Every structure is written in structure tokens, then in C-alpha cells.
Amino acid sequence: MERERFISINGRFLSSHVLKETDFEMAENYIAAIEHNHERCKTPQAGDVVEGAYYDGKFPYSNGIIEKIHEDGSLSICYQPYIPFIWLKKDGFIGMSVSGGPFGNHKTEELVLVEENDEAMFCDWGNCGACKDGAVNFIAPVRRWRIPYEWRSKTYVGVIDEPNERQYPISVKELGGFGNIASFWTMEQLDRFCKTLGISYTLMQERPGYREYSMSHNFRETKGFWKLEDVPAGCTPIKLLSNGSMVDGYFRTTEHEVEIYRPNPNAKAVYKPLSIEEHITFQRENGIY
Structure with missing residues (x-):
């Protein structure tokens, strides 16, 4: 050496x-x-x-x-x-x-x-x-x-039939992770989200009051970007939550992952939150992610 x-x-x-x-x-x-x-x-x-x-x-x-x-x-x-x-x-x-x-x-x-x-x-x-x-x-x-293996997603969707009044009935989670990747009020919102990203989900188990789906892709958060030049080519714009506000972010879907790019909250040139009214409307109509 x-x-x-x-x-x-x-x-x-x-x-x-x-x-x-x-x-x-x-x-x-x-x-x-x-x-x-x-x-x-x-x-x-x-x-x-x-x-x-x-x-x-x-x-x-x-x-x-x-x-x-x-x-x-x-x-x-x-x-x-x-x-x-x-x-x-x-x-x-x-x-x-x-x-x-x-x-x-x-x-x-x-x-x-x-x-x-x-x-x-x-x-x-x-x-x-x-x-x-x-x-x-x-x-x-x-x-x-x-060791050869068959790749499987560690991301899943949990659907609660009767959530409490402050709980999203539909949550996208990662096995072993903390918190939600995304949350929705309706299956229509989930379907729209999946269509935008080019991913899908499959029913895995069902019991009274609860259903669980396996997602086709995992999600990978990247380091917050400071300028648009930091975002790789081939990424698509999308509204994303960052530091509590809805802002313009980007995603890129690969074979097994959805890469998520959110702006750094201190990068004023790219971190431009929606107004409170726009934020509430977006969340009500699309869920939050």
C-alpha cells in the first residue's frame, strides 16, 4: 500500500x-x-x-x-x-x-x-x-x-377507513421510517400524485377498517438545493412542502426511486412559498407531500 x-x-x-x-x-x-x-x-x-x-x-x-x-x-x-x-x-x-x-x-x-x-x-x-x-x-x-435478490419497495400506503378528525386517512410511509412521506384526504388525490410521479401501488393486505398497499418505488430525499443549477437535468417541477411551506421543488423518477429535490429555506432566490390562502387551498385539493 x-x-x-x-x-x-x-x-x-x-x-x-x-x-x-x-x-x-x-x-x-x-x-x-x-x-x-x-x-x-x-x-x-x-x-x-x-x-x-x-x-x-x-x-x-x-x-x-x-x-x-x-x-x-x-x-x-x-x-x-x-x-x-x-x-x-x-x-x-x-x-x-x-x-x-x-x-x-x-x-x-x-x-x-x-x-x-x-x-x-x-x-x-x-x-x-x-x-x-x-x-x-x-x-x-x-x-x-x-447475493441475488428480487427488488421490493420499502414504501407503502396505509388507508384508514375511519380516521379521527385531525388525521389524514391516507398516508405514504417507509418501512422503518419516521413520519409520512405524503398524506392525502382521498384516493383520487393519491392516484393523481402517483400519476404525476409515474409510479403505482398494489394491494397487499386488508383487514376491517384498514388497507395497505405496496408502492412500486422508494422515495429518496436529496440535500436542499440553493440554486436551479444544483437540480440535475431531467427533473420535473412539482409543488412540495419545505420548512412548513408549499414551494416549487423537483422530482426525478428512476427505475426504483423517486428522487425529491426541495429548495433550501435560506435560498431566497429559489425558496418562494405560497401565500397562506394558496397553501391551505393546495393542501385541501391535493394533500401534502
Whole structure:
């Protein structure tokens, strides 16, 4: 590993400590061991990168990591890991301590090789030992695997037949998320919203007083834009809620996502709220999103 790159990925360590030659040698030894295992074993190994999706395809991940191989040959995979600590075991393979999650167990035969020569970042305690900001990072060659899955939206519509007087009967939500993505008074408003965005929904379950639909797309909020030049080409104007007011925003529908672009409330050139009367009328006629 080049020293310049080694230094560049250890800014946090350098904020409190001084890198020494022993830190670089430690990283080089780890990298050599991982490269050796990479050559002698063509099957998934601890430290290899995995991409796939959990919760029945609703939550894709692209940089999961194989934490360990169990005695029965199954793999423990952390889907969204922090940089893992590693050590060398007696057999020459690496052991790992992984934080993050969620975790899942998978059979080796589930994994399909995507890239023979990828990279992953690891760490171990540096010359100062176990202390604040004392971990030294390094990058080593690994393989990238994929667990095939059928993509599914994590966005759904909940419809309450008899809401209370202050409650929207129709709400668009994200599994595991907080609050509503959009809220409507009538199914006609929901249909108009979906037609505008080019998306659809399908009935998933129904019980007395409640229905639930799966949406065809997820929603992704982007960082508030300051000027129109910040909005990507191909976006379509739409009225959106931003900082409590209805303003001119934009959306772009891709294969699986609706990207939402709202103006930053401090960007006066693009943040131009409707009047209170116009806001109330819009909300009554269209719902709010």
C-alpha cells in the first residue's frame, strides 16, 4: 500500500497521534496475509465484500462484509458495517470484530462472484494501543460477491377507513421510517400524485377498517438545493412542502426511486412559498407531500 494513501485514510488517527513506521509495517503485514489468503482460497472468506438486500429485498446494501465462517461452512454477514477490526489467527486467516448491522447467516452457495479484485478497509490499534482515535486504517484486496435478490419497495400506503378528525386517512410511509412521506384526504388525490410521479401501488393486505398497499418505488430525499443549477437535468417541477411551506421543488423518477429535490429555506432566490390562502387551498385539493 502506498504511504501517501495510507496517510490520507488515517486523518482521524493523525488528529490525535503520530503515525510511526511500526503502524505502516503492521498494515503491510495484514495486507500480505490477506493477499496470500486471496490467492490460495477462491471461495468466500472473512473480509470479502458482499452486496445484496435484506428484509425480503426491501433494503439493498452494497458494502456488506463477511464477518466469519462458521464450523458448518455458513457465513455470518454484516450488511452495513463500520470499519472492522481484524487480527491474524493461527491458521493464517483473519479474524474480525465487526460493528454495525443488521447481521445475517447465509450459505456459501448463495453467493455469486462479482469482482475478483475489489478493496475493503480494515483497522487495528496503532502504536498508541487501544485509546481514543487510536485505530489505524488500511486497505486490502478482497473479492466482491453478490447475493441475488428480487427488488421490493420499502414504501407503502396505509388507508384508514375511519380516521379521527385531525388525521389524514391516507398516508405514504417507509418501512422503518419516521413520519409520512405524503398524506392525502382521498384516493383520487393519491392516484393523481402517483400519476404525476409515474409510479403505482398494489394491494397487499386488508383487514376491517384498514388497507395497505405496496408502492412500486422508494422515495429518496436529496440535500436542499440553493440554486436551479444544483437540480440535475431531467427533473420535473412539482409543488412540495419545505420548512412548513408549499414551494416549487423537483422530482426525478428512476427505475426504483423517486428522487425529491426541495429548495433550501435560506435560498431566497429559489425558496418562494405560497401565500397562506394558496397553501391551505393546495393542501385541501391535493394533500401534502
